[in-house]
Amino acid sequence: xxxxxxxxxxxxxxxxxxxxxxxxxxxxxxxxxxxxxxxxxxxxxxxxxxxxxxxxxxxxxxxxxxxxxxxxxxxxxxxxxxxxxxxxxxxxxxxxxxxxxxxxxxxxxxxxxxxxxxxxxxxxxxxxxxxxxxxxxxxxxxxxxxxxxxxxxxxxxxxxxxxxxxxxxxxxxxxxxxxxxxxxxxxxxxxxxxxxxxxxxxxxxxxxxxxxxxxxxxxxxxxxxxxxxxxxxxxxxxxxxxxxxxxxxxxxxxxxxxxxxxxxxxxxxxxxxxxxxxxxxxxxxxxxxxxxxxxxxxxxxxxxxxxxxxxxxxxxxxxxxxxxxxxxxxxxxxxxxxxxxxxxxxxxxxxxxxxxxxxxxxxxxxxxxxxxxxxxxxxxxxxxxxxxxxxxxxxxxxxxxxxxxxxxxxxxxxxxxxxxxxxxxxxxxxxxxxxxxxxxxxxxxxxxxxxxxxxxxxxxxxxxxxxxxxxxxxxxxxxxxxxxxxxxxxxxxxxxxxxxxxxxxxxxxxxxxxxxxxxxxxxxxxxxxxxxxxxxxxxxxxxxxxxxxxxxxxxxxxxxxxxxx
Amino acid sequence: xxxxxxxxxxxxxxxxxxxxxxxxxxxxxxxxxxxxxxxxxxxxxxxxxxxxxxxxxxxxxxxxxxxxxxxxxxxxxxxxxxxxxxxxxxxxxxxxxxxxxxxxxxxxxxxxxxxxxxxxxxxxxxxxxxxxxxxxxxxxxxxxxxxxxxxxxxxxxxxxxxxxxxxxxxxxxxxxxxxxxxxxxxxxxxxxxxxxxxxxxxxxxxxxxxxxxxxxxxxxxxxxxxxxxxxxxxxxxxxxxxxxxxxxxxxxxxxxxxxxxxxxxxxxxxxxxxxxxxxxxxxxxxxxxxxxxxxxxxxxxxxxxxxxxxxxxxxxxxxxxxxxxxxxxxxxxxxxxxxxxxxxxxxxxxxxxxxxxxxxxxxxxxxxxxxxxxxxxxxxxxxxxxxxxxxxxxxxxxxxxx
Numbered sequence: 001x002x003x004x005x006x007x008x009x010x011x012x013x014x015x016x017x018x019x020x021x022x023x024x025x026x027x028x029x030x031x032x033x034x035x036x037x038x039x040x041x042x043x044x045x046x047x048x049x050x051x052x053x054x055x056x057x058x059x060x061x062x063x064x065x066x067x068x069x070x071x072x073x074x075x076x077x078x079x080x081x082x083x084x085x086x087x088x089x090x091x092x093x094x095x096x097x098x099x100x101x102x103x104x105x106x107x108x109x110x111x112x113x114x115x116x117x118x119x120x121x122x123x124x125x126x127x128x129x130x131x132x133x134x135x136x137x138x139x140x141x142x143x144x145x146x147x148x149x150x151x152x153x154x155x156x157x158x159x160x161x162x163x164x165x166x167x168x169x170x171x172x173x174x175x176x177x178x179x180x181x182x183x184x185x186x187x188x189x190x191x192x193x194x195x196x197x198x199x200x201x202x203x204x205x206x207x208x209x210x211x212x213x214x215x216x217x218x219x220x221x222x223x224x225x226x227x228x229x230x231x232x233x234x235x236x237x238x239x240x241x242x243x244x245x246x247x248x249x250x251x252x253x254x255x256x257x258x259x260x261x262x263x264x265x266x267x268x269x270x271x272x273x274x275x276x277x278x279x280x281x282x283x284x285x286x287x288x289x290x291x292x293x294x295x296x297x298x299x300x301x302x303x304x305x306x307x308x309x310x311x312x313x314x315x316x317x318x319x320x321x322x323x324x325x326x327x328x329x330x331x332x333x334x335x336x337x338x339x340x341x342x343x344x345x346x347x348x349x350x351x352x353x354x355x356x357x358x359x360x361x362x363x364x365x366x367x368x369x370x371x372x373x374x375x376x377x378x379x380x381x382x383x384x385x386x387x388x389x390x391x392x393x394x395x396x397x398x399x400x401x402x403x404x405x406x407x408x409x410x411x412x413x414x415x416x417x418x419x420x421x422x423x424x425x426x427x428x429x430x431x432x433x434x435x436x437x438x439x440x441x442x443x444x445x446x447x448x449x450x451x452x453x454x455x456x457x458x459x460x461x462x463x464x465x466x467x468x469x470x471x472x473x474x475x476x477x478x479x480x481x482x483x484x485x486x487x488x489x490x491x492x493x494x495x496x497x498x499x500x501x502x503x504x505x506x507x508x509x510x511x512x513x514x515x516x517x518x519x520x521x522x523x524x525x526x527x528x529x530x531x532x533x534x535x536x537x538x539x540x541x542x543x544x545x546x547x548x549x550x551x552x553x554x555x556x557x558x559x560x561x562x563x564x565x
Numbered sequence: 566x567x568x569x570x571x572x573x574x575x576x577x578x579x580x581x582x583x584x585x586x587x588x589x590x591x592x593x594x595x596x597x598x599x600x601x602x603x604x605x606x607x608x609x610x611x612x613x614x615x616x617x618x619x620x621x622x623x624x625x626x627x628x629x630x631x632x633x634x635x636x637x638x639x640x641x642x643x644x645x646x647x648x649x650x651x652x653x654x655x656x657x658x659x660x661x662x663x664x665x666x667x668x669x670x671x672x673x674x675x676x677x678x679x680x681x682x683x684x685x686x687x688x689x690x691x692x693x694x695x696x697x698x699x700x701x702x703x704x705x706x707x708x709x710x711x712x713x714x715x716x717x718x719x720x721x722x723x724x725x726x727x728x729x730x731x732x733x734x735x736x737x738x739x740x741x742x743x744x745x746x747x748x749x750x751x752x753x754x755x756x757x758x759x760x761x762x763x764x765x766x767x768x769x770x771x772x773x774x775x776x777x778x779x780x781x782x783x784x785x786x787x788x789x790x791x792x793x794x795x796x797x798x799x800x801x802x803x804x805x806x807x808x809x810x811x812x813x814x815x816x817x818x819x820x821x822x823x824x825x826x827x828x829x830x831x832x833x834x835x836x837x838x839x840x841x842x843x844x845x846x847x848x849x850x851x852x853x854x855x856x857x858x859x860x861x862x863x864x865x866x867x868x869x870x871x872x873x874x875x876x877x878x879x880x881x882x883x884x885x886x887x888x889x890x891x892x893x894x895x896x897x898x899x900x901x902x903x904x905x906x907x908x909x910x911x912x913x914x915x916x917x918x919x920x921x922x923x924x925x926x927x928x929x930x931x932x933x934x935x936x937x938x939x940x941x942x943x944x945x946x947x948x949x950x951x952x953x954x955x956x957x958x959x960x961x962x963x964x965x966x967x
Contacts, residue, residue: 032655053966122830139832141753146816148967232759232817234966239819243761246642248672249954250651331851334831343851350614418652506645512606512638512663522611522639528852529826531614 004472008385011378016401018375019439022417023404029416030257037254044254048262051255053234058262060230061237062270064150065219068157069274073212075158075312076165077201078193078305080173084182084200085192085302092306096313097170098551100163103316104493105543107500107517110536111160112228113529114319117326119152120145122334124322130335139334146231153230159316160225161215162309165208167493171448171486172207175455176200193302194295202285205278211447214406216270221263221410224502224521237263264408320540326533347534354516354538361499361515361542363430368437369494372445373487379446380453381475402446405439410503418507433513436504441494448493452486484557488550496543516542593692596883601632603884608646609668611639612822615846619907622900627891633884638664643673650682650876662878666885670871671709671763672950674717677874684875684882686715691886693893694718698914704870705912709950710784717872718889719912721901723839724944725767725866726936728825728847732856734834739863741775741802748809754834756810758824759817761957764837769956770948771867773799783948787955796956800963807964815967829853839869841941842908844934849905857934861942868944870912899925904932 034041048054079096083089106114117123122139130136145152178200185195223238230236235243241259244252295301326332328347329339405413414436456479464478480487502517509518520535611617617637624635640646646664653662669677677683688694697719699706705719706712713719729737738744748755758765774780776798782790807814811833818824821838828836829852838859840846847853873892875885891897895918898911915923931937 032652035655036651052962056966120830120832122827122832139830141811141813141832143812143815146812148815227819232819233815233964235819245648246644247761248644248647248676250648250676253648331854333829333854418649506641512636514639519611519639522641523614523822528614528850529829530852 004475005385008378008382011375011382015375015379015442018435019405019442020401022435022439023408023413026413026417027408029418030260030413032416033250033253033257036250038251041254041258044251044258047252047255048258051240054240057234057237057240058266060150060234061220061226061263062266064154064157064226064230064236065216066270066273068154068161068219069212069216070277071154071158072161072165072215073208075162075305075309076169077204079166079309080169080204081193081196081201082302082305084178084196085186089192089302089306096166096309099313099317100166101547101551102320102540102544103159103163103313104167105496105547106160106316106320106540107224107520107536108156108160108222109224109228109500109502109517109521110323110539111316111319112156112225113532113536114321114323115152115156115159115315116145116228117322117529118315118319124318127335128337136335145229148231148233150230150236153226153236155315156225156229157219159312159319161219162312163316165211165215167489168208168211168447169204171489172204172451173200175207175451176203178204189294189296191295191298193298193305194293197285198289202282207451210403212274213271214403214443214447216274217267217407220267220270237266260413267407323533323536323540326530327537329530346530350531350534354535357514357516357519358538358542360430360513361517361539364434364437364505364513364515365495365498365542365546367434368441368498369445369491371434371438372442372494373449373491375442376446376449376490377453377480377487380450381479384454384458402443406443414503414507429509429513433505433509436508437498437501440501440504441497444497445490445494449486449490453483456483481557485550485554488553489547492543492546492550495546499539499542589690592690596690596886597631599883600881600887603881604634604636605665605881605884605888606636606638606663607666607668607885607888608638608640608643608664610641610643611637612641615850615907619901622906623888623892623897626897627888630891631887633887635884635888643667643669647673647676650677650878651680654682654878659878661880662876663880664876665879665881666888667874667876668720668871669717669874670869671947672953674708674872674874675711675950677876678711678716682877683716684877684879685717687875687882687886688713688715688718688889691718691890691893693890696895696913696917697893698917701914701916702912703946704868704944708870708872709947709953711950713872717874718893719870720873720892721871722910722912722944723869723871724841724861724910724941725764725771725869726838726841726843726859726861726941728828728836728838728844728853728857728859729834730854730856731858732854737835737860739860741772741862745802745806745809748806751834752809753811753813754832756812756814756817756824756827756833757837758821759819760960762820764821764824764839765817766953766957766960767839767867767869768837769799769960770952771862772802773952773956774867774945774948775862775864776802783952784946786949787951792955796959799956800959803964814964840908841910841936842904842932842934845904845932846908846934848934849932853934855933859934859936859941863942865942865945867947869947895922895925899929902926903929904935908935 031041034044037044037047039046080093083093083096118125120126120139121142121144126134126136126139178196181199182192182195185199186192188195190198221238223242226236226239227242230239234240237259241256241263244256244259247253325339328342328344330341330343332339417436460478460482461474464474469477499515500517502521505513505515505518516535516539520532520539523532523535607620609616609620617639620635620637624637627633627635638646646667650662650664697705704722708717727737738747744755757768760766760769770783773796774783777783777795778798779795782795811827818827824833824836825838827833829847841859844853844857844859847857848855873889875882879885893913895913898913901907901909902911911926915926
């Protein structure tokens, strides 16, 4: 174990190489499709700008992503503020942190299918109320989904991103010393929510910057929810980029590449807007602090905040329930509230076909997550050794590069990466895809592990060293066991991310690497909602089990033992 | 490398010797032995579980007959594989490509052919091609008006049909004019997949065939005729139809599956399919009511053949040929036409088969919802491929952004 410190020192540059090199190659590869366009990039840009309604598409993507990000953030902050201030609220808080696991686990596309079925005019909500309440015997012709303003899409994003931001909040809270700050605020006469907003919110928001940015970028550049819930005349930008990619006329790939750049520009512009809003909010907060409005009677506000969060969680849960039911349904037509019968024979019939994609999914998730956890732990450990106590959360600036894959539009740099990979030759399928997964898994693992790791009380280290423990003993014997819970949660997040990845799997695997997600997306172009639901349920089961294990294992290993975080 | 050279030599010798039966036989024997042990990566659209299951069956049969393994690469869109072939070729992979066989037609075929990325001509090497008679079935000789010339092998026939529920809509509209009239009486109950979805574009072309003053103009390239004038009746028609569509034409289902789901959920009363067995399949699978039926416009509807092609850089060309030969065999074609399996019509000319082989087709059960052989209108030829992109573009301009 002599080499451990050296290995740990080598971790950050190695990680940066693993992540940055493919992103650079891929981004350079963005120029590749222009060769198929007569007139090169300029002509492609002209085609992009001439596409009917293109500005509407851009604004739609920016608008739905920004409003979904703000709404999700507001929901999470409001709920946390309301719940942390009182004893009953804290019980709700604990309940919510367990309840979000399935919502976190379900991939965006599957959640979109579930929500679509829940809310459509022919969907579950209308079926439950028809015909006895609505008088309807056939579905009404109402534009609920795919509305031109992208409201349905925004709602879908909120349902999916709120649990994610809540999880990130759970990870960041221990560092904010929230309980004592709220207590202090209360003793100064602030109401529960006001005490939280005054004392905890600024510290927490500083921690949430990167997750919020990732949510924003995802909303702008991911097509999977937009294709199901988004408007179509015109469609949001990523959906249109997908269409250009699917055109038999290869010159359209140049237009798609421009769309990739446009998504990047839109992400930067929207992030700037968000930053501006954050400044304004901060000014407002300072003004409020000066005026000293205590908001002592905030019962109604607390109720509202908790209700809103509960409603979003319930919506997600109902969407999942709808999916689950469809996976087992026999014939189920409007306006029947439930399927005429449950048909498990089909499920059983498809089970053997589920195994190969499930195996590949597990293999990819396992490989990429294991590597990501090792690299992240090594990076964090290195950071801890360089920055002695008091250095704060300052981390090597280079680590910022780690978030590039989350912020760049996937579609563009992955395409360039695929072209580069093809020139090395085929036959590196699974390894290459696992690497591709690592690009996305690692940042999320880092996001969820960094703060708890840094919050670890370094006095333990002094004690251990005083008792003669070397660096290896300290890491494996003291630190990792104490931080087992956050490490496992981070691993579960990694598994969830890997399971849901579509584009990296398809593009880097040359279509030969078949996972639950690629199967589900292939099926979503077809017509069998039940089979699609079955795959979606499987897709969800993998990360759900991962989260379940992550919550259970620490208690089994050390019941009532070291509970640092 | 060696394999590629050997294959190239084989292909060349095959083309030269195809006249001589004995040598053709010997050549096929060589292809068979070359193919043994290969794994063919069959790139085929993967959106329909029944089709995937059929391909799995064929893979198992091929393994036991010729020792060739088959893996289906399930595509979301065929152009994914086209782009991959292109990217590989540009990356210098000339004989080790990842696509061995591709299910293809129309513009994707035209693209690969134009860029010289297809292997062949090769279909003359296949023994099963003896049962294909282009004279009796012109659809197999040209693909969207482009002569096939042995560069791809026909696999199946499709025809544009409408789906309706007999119990709710006993007298469906059977022409463009009747469709408009019916939509006026029951607004919000019809829509079509949004172009450039293939089925949506086909619907536009079908309407235009029905509405155009001179439909023969559609069989010429767009540039060769006054396209604006030819297409004008279609745009006038859509201007009247769209306010009567589902969601008043403010949203469209993004793909075929979404449209079909709307039909199954009862949101719309009519939907489109390229599969005359669609109703029968849906009834058998329990996804559609038992009173579902298919029909075409009275004057017929666009027919469409699909093909199998081998990329020039395919690694396992021999295996791909053996797989294609099996997929064209009476055994495989009869099974494919079985409505309980897939229900896709055969491209074989039945008179060329032996009585025993013909019996396989005669024995196919008639399933509820399956149209009788003469119930559908005639299959009309595909318009020239340039019309697809022209109509897509114009549709986008007029209706794609409201």
